[in-house]
Amino acid sequence: MLKPMNSRQRSWTQHQWLRLIAGSIILVSLTLALSNPAWLWLTAFVGLNLLQSAFTNWCPLIVLLQRLGVRG
Template sequence: MKLQAALRLIAGTMILLSLALTVLVHPNWIYFSAFIGLNLIQSAFTCWCPMITILKKLGFEE
């Protein structure tokens, strides 16, 4: 799997997980969704994403 595809898979999974936790466990889990969204926005402006750094160290190719 390529780096960008893995990043999209992880982001989408985390958003869906946090939304499920918001509905099923506690409404405060919505802040986790907000955190993920803010991280995606900051990475668009700074061209740096912590998850990309982790995925590169795990051996994913660009």
């Protein structure tokens, strides 16, 4: 029998929020680029930020999420 999830299990981690927000920004900017190609700079910015965070293990969005109280 399945147990109901408590609030701790339902809350998202910082990395889940990071993937949701980054993916959403990329999809929105790609959609906006259909009307103005300058929006591709936002896509490039998010992609480069994700790339640098892979090497430095530091991401500005994680810092923001920590300040907002999102669990690690």
